Amino acid sequence: MSALTEAKDLKEMHRILGVGGTSPKSRNLIIINTIVPLLYAYGMHRSDDRLIQKAIALLEELPAEDNYILRQWKACGLNVGTAADSQALIQLKREYCDRKDCLRCRFAYEFLKSVSG
Numbered sequence: 001m002s003a004l005t006e007a008k009d010l011k012e013m014h015r016i017l018g019v020g021g022t023s024p025k026s027r028n029l030i031i032i033n034t035i036v037p038l039l040y041a042y043g044m045h046r047s048d049d050r051l052i053q054k055a056i057a058l059l060e061e062l063p064a065e066d067n068y069i070l071r072q073w074k075a076c077g078l079n080v081g082t083a084a085d086s087q088a089l090i091q092l093k094r095e096y097c098d099r100k101d102c103l104r105c106r107f108a109y110e111f112l113k114s115v116s117g
Contacts, residue, residue, distance in 0.1 A: 004035055005042070005051060010061050028062050032083045059084035069093050 007013045013035065017027045036055045043051030062083035064070060070080050073089045080086050096105035103109065 005039065005054075010058060013058075028083070029065065031058060032062060032065065032087065036083075056084070059087060065090075 040055035064080040064086040
């Protein structure tokens with residue numbers, strides 16, 4: 001963990017994770033789904049704002065994931081540019097769409113308002 005917390009930038013993280021011939025896309029997924037949550041949680045545990053900000057900066061620097069959920073959002077006309085965007089939209093789907101809690105979702109509310117009036 002120490003090498004990753006001390007990595008200066010995304011390029012250095014890719015170098016550290018590049019052992020074993022993983023593709024850049026796979027390394028991005030490892031960073032998004034493993035490194036970022038660990039950095040954030042570790043930063044919260046140690047009250048280290050530097051680590052928390054590093055985790056957020058990584059999400060803002062990495063490209064958005066390409067998966068079924070994000071392709072659905074894109075089909076609705078949303079621009080998904082960074083991993084921060086993609087993580088937010090995945091969370092929205094889990095919290096509202098999957099639970100069929102549309103009336104509490106701001107996107108659904110705006111959509112329903114536009115088609116009803």
